[in-house]
Amino acid sequence: MLDNRLIEADATKLDELREILKAQENSDKLCGIGMKEIHIEHGGAKKVCQAVKSLTDGKKVLMVTGPTEIVDVDGKNVKEAVKAYLDAEYDVEWLVISEPNSIVHATPENAAKIQAHFEGKDIVVGIGGGTICDLCKYSTYYYDHENPLPLVIVQTALSVNAFSDDSSVMLINGVKRTVHSRYPLILIIDLDIVAAAPAEMNVSGYGDLIATWTAPVDWYLGNVLGMGQHFHTAPSDMIRTQCDRLLEKSEKLAAGDAKTLGELANVLTLSGLSMGLANESSPASGSEHVMSHLIDMASGVRKTGICYHGTQVAVSGIMSEIIWDWLLNDFDPKKVDLDKCYPSFEEMEPRVKAAFDWLDDTHNAANECWADYQKKLQRWHDHKAEFKAFLENFDEFKKAVAPWVKKPEYIADCMHKANAPTRYSKLNFPVDEKTVRWAITNCHLMRNRFSVIDLLHFTGFWTDEFVQKLIERAEAMDAGL
Template sequence: MNINEMLNNKIIDCSCGKEHFCSVKTVIIEEAALGSVPGILEEAGYRKAFFLYDRNTYLAAGYKLSEIIKDSGIQAVHYVIEENSPVPDEKTIGTVLLNFDSDCNIIAAVGSGTVNDISRFISFKLKLPYIIIATAPSMDGFASSVAPLISGGMKTTYPAHAPYAIIGDLDILKNAPAEMIAAGIGDILGKYTSLCDWEIAHIITGEYKCEALMSLVRQALHEVTANINMIAGRDTEGIKNLMEALVLSGIAMSYAGNSRPASGSEHHLSHYWEMISLMKGEEHALHGTQVGVAAVAVLKAYELLAACDVDFSERVGYARTNAAMYCSRCWEKYIRSIYGRAADQVIALEASVKKNYPSNVLPRIDKIENAWEDIKGIIKGLPSADNIKGILSRLPAPYSPAGINVDKDAFESGFKAAKELRNRYGLLQLLFDLGLTEDIASDVWEYFIHGCSL
C-alpha cells in the first residue's frame, strides 16, 4: 500500500481484531517539497502560522522556507530556539510558549527531533494543528502522536496528537549531516529486535500482536537494508527510501496506538543511556545512533541467550530459586542509586505493575520453559550482531558503546535498569526472569571490547 493510502483516518479493519487508523492527513516526500507548504497551510485552514526552528534547522531550511512563505503572502511568525542543542524539557517548552504569537492558529515544526516533540506537545495543549517540515531523516517519530519530553530529569512520554502533514523535501534531507542520516538508519535497524521482543512478549505474557503491523515494520526494514548503499551515498532515491521507511514505522506505531511495533529493548537501552547523560550534564549521541549500537548489543544478548541452553532445566531451576529470593527493597535501593531524582517515577511504575515480583516472574518462567524451542526459533530469525555491526561500521556510524560515550558501568547497569522505564516485555525482562542479566551484560560488553563472539 502507498503511504498516502494509509492516512487521513482511513479505517483498516484488520485480521488482528483491531481497527487501525492514522490521523496524519498528508505525507509529501519529494524534491522541492518545501513549495507545497503554503498550499498545505491553506488546506489546514490557517490564519497565521508559527514556524518553529532551532539554529541548525533554520540554517538547513529557514532561509528558503521564509522566502517561499513571504512570496505566497502567508501570514507567519518565524521563531528560532536560540539554545545550542536544545532538549525538549520544561525550560525549552516554557521559552517557546513565552514567544508564541497567540494570533497563530497552526504550528509548523521545522526540524527532526526536539523541535517536532515540542511542537507536537504545545500544539496539542493549545488545541491547534501542526505540520512537520523534516530537515533530516534521522528518527521515526514523524507520524507519532505522543511527545517524548524530559520532565524532572526523566524521559517521559506525554499524550499529544499526530501532525496534519509531514513534508520531506529531498533536496534538504539529502544534505542533512551524515551522522543524522546514519542515525535514521540506526533507528530502523533497531526494528529487528523490537519485532523479536514483541513476538516473544506475545508468547510469554499473551500481549496483543498484529501480523499486519509487523509486516509494515519489516517493509520499512527492507526499504533500508535493500538500499543501504544508495542511502549512505545520499542518492535522492535512497534518501527517499529511508524517509519513507521512517514514516512507515511511525504509521505502524500510530496503527498500534503505542510504540510497541517499533520500540523494544534496544530503545529502552537508548533511553536509559540518554537519561544517564542528561543527569550527568553530558552530551549524548543522537537517538538513532544509540539505537543502532543498542541493537547490536541486544542481538548479541539474544545470541548468547539462545546458546546457553546446554542444560536448560538446570537454568530454569536456578531462575526459580533466584526469582523467589527477590527483594523489592534491594531493588528500590538500586533504582534510587541509578536514577537519582527520576527514581520516584520508576518506583511508582513498578509499584503498580509489580513485574519483578515472584508472583509475576514465576509464572513467566513456566511459560519460558514451555515455549523455549519457539523462543529459540524466533531468535534464530534475527540477523547476527556481527552483521548489523558491519552495516554500521561501513556507513560509517558508531557500532559499539565506546563509540557513543557509554562506559562499562552505564552499559551493564542499562541491562539491569533500562527495562524499568517501561512496562514492556522484551529481552531485558527475559534475562531478568532467567537470572541471567549480569552474566549476559558482561559477556556482551566483552564482545564489544574484544570482538569475540560466544
C-alpha cells in the same frame, strides 16, 4: 501468509494504506492513522502554503524552529526559505527554541515556551528534527486535547522515525518518557533538504531502524508473558522487508545515493506510523532504546551533549541482538528455578532507586523510575501462569520469533558498510565505558515495559558477568565500547 501490499507499503499513499490495514486479520486491534497527508518528494517544502491552506482558513501562523542553521542542496537557508513562502500569504511569527550550547531538549518547559505563543494563532508549522517535532506535537496536544491547533511538520533530516507517530519522547523529571501526544496532520519531507543534512544525521535514521530486529520480539515476548496486550504483527510486517532491503544497500546509503535516501525516508515514516497503529512505541522501541535513554539521562551529570538518537540506538541494537541470539540459542528453560524468579517490592525498590539516585540531588529521576517499574513488577507477579507456560513451550516461542531476528554479526557488518558508528566511544558525543556499563546493566529498571532483559533479570542470568560476555562478543565485531 504476509500480505504483499502491506510489505510494499508507500507512506505517501495513506488512503491506500488504511485499506490494506483494514484487510489484515484482527485489524480492529489497530489504531487509525490520524494524518491527512505525507509528502516525500524533491521541492516538497514549496508545498507548505498549500498544506496550511488545506487545514485552516486563518492567516496567523506560528513557525517553530531550533537555533541551528539548515541548508538545502543548493545552499539555501531552509528556515528562511519556508518563512518566505509563508510570508507571501500569511502573518507569520517565527519562534526559535534554544538552550545554552544550542542543544535543545524535549521538555515540558520548552513545550510551555511554545504554548505561550498560541494565543490568536490558527496553525503551527514546525521545521527541524525530532526534538522540534516532539515539542510541537506535545505542546499543541496538551494545550487543547479536544481541539489542538493544526500542525504541519517540515522534516529536515532522516534522523529518527518520530515524525509520523502520535507520541513524543520527553525528558520528565530527568527521565526519558514516551508520552501520548498527537500526529502532525501533514508531514513534508523535502528530499532536497534531507540530502543536504549532515551524513551522520541520515545514518542516524538508518540506525533507528536497527530496532526493527529487536523491538518487535521484545513486544511479542511481553505479550506472551502477559506483560502486554496489544501485540499485532501488521505494524512490524509493514516495515521489516523494506528494512531488510536497506541493510543490503548500506554502502549506497554511505555514498549518499539519492534513491536509497528516498527509500530510507519511506521506511522511517512507516516505522513512525507503526507506533501509532499499535498505540505504543513497542514496534520500534525495545531494550535497545532503553539503553540509549539511560545514556541520554546521564548526559547532564557527564556534562556532555546528546548523541544522535538513531546511531546510539543502533550501537545498543547490536547489544540487544547479542542478547536475543543468546536467548534463542543458549537459554535452557529447564535451568530456571520458578521460586527464585519473583523478587519482592522491598528488594527491588532500593535497587531501582540506587541505580538512578546519582543522576540528580533531588531524587526525582530515581522516584520516577521506581514509580514506573513497580507497575511492571506487579504484573510480573500477577502472571506467573503465563511464565510457566512460556518455559514449557519455549521451543514453540523460538520458532515463532526466529524469522524476526538477525544475527548481530550481520547487523554490525551492515553498519560498518553504512559508515555508521558501531561503538559508543565513536558516537558524535563519545560515551565512556563506565556510563555504557551502567546503562546496559540497569536499563530494564527504568520503565514498566517488558523486554528480554527483564526476562534474564528475573531468571537470574542478568549479572555483571553476563554483561561482560556481551561486551566481549561485541568487541569481536569491532562494536560495543
